[in-house]
Amino acid sequence: MQEVESAYGNVLGKVPSSGKKKCSSRRLVFILMGLTITMLLLLMIVAAFLFVMYFHTFEGRKTIEQSISQMTQNVPDKSCGSCWKKFDGSCYYFEVNRMTWIEAHLSCKRMDSDLVIINSDIEQKFLHSKTGDDLYWIGLEKIRDVWTWVDGTILKASSGFWQTGEPNNKHGNEKCTHLSFEGKMNDARCDDVEYKCRAICEKKNIS
Known part of the structure; x- marks a missing residue:
């Protein structure tokens, strides 16, 4: 009996070691493949997470910047006052109501401007960037055949921003001036109730 057991033991003990190595190698390969796939999945998840975070951060920053820009535009300049636009040391008010040049002149005066x-x-x-395609009175009038600004300064013949062919006194007695659709100057009647324009008032920024 002992001889039989010994014989079986010898047979079992002679299992080739190369077979064990092959099994171990395969197992190791599968483990490495599993780890590699797991790492790739983790990297993809992290990359997706970072992309989402960047997108939301970028959009959030963009939204904040837009909000700040809108708030800045809507907040009136304290040095000029509500509804006035500040530019290069002056404050401008763009009157939307239509009136004659004389009415516009008085309206500006009531706001301590001209x-x-x-x-x-x-x-x-x-x-012109603010007036767009509309007509706005400006402070230039013809006094004794001389074009004069409302502060008394005489407009030189070679200066000004006249529209082509202007001033031409087309309808007679055109002694006041407005900006045309192109932002150029055009002469017109001062008190013609059928010819009303908007107006631009100006005052110095004293801040």
Whole structure:
């Protein structure tokens, strides 16, 4: 009996070691593959999370910047006052009601200002950017055949921002001036109730 057991033991003990190594190698390969797949999945999850965080952070920052910009635009400039626009040392009020030049002049005076005096190309372009396709009275009138600003300054013949062909006194007695649709100056009657425009008032920024 002992001889039989010994014989079986010898047979079992002779299982090739190469078979064990193959099983171990396969198991190791599967384990490594599993770890690799797991790491890849983790990396994908982390990448997706970071992308979502970046997207929300970017959108959030963009929203905040837009909100600040809107608030800044809506908050009136304290140095000029409510509804006034500040530009290059002056404050401007764009009157939306239509009136004659004389009425516009008085309206500006009531606000401790006067009809705008245009001193430069930059100022003229700024005004046009605000007026758009509409007509606005400015502070230039013809006194004794001389174009004069409301502060008494005489407009030089070679200066100004006249529209092509202006001033032409087309309808007679055109002694006041407004900005045209192109932002250029055009002469018109001062008190013609059938010819009313909006107006631009200006005052110095004293802040």
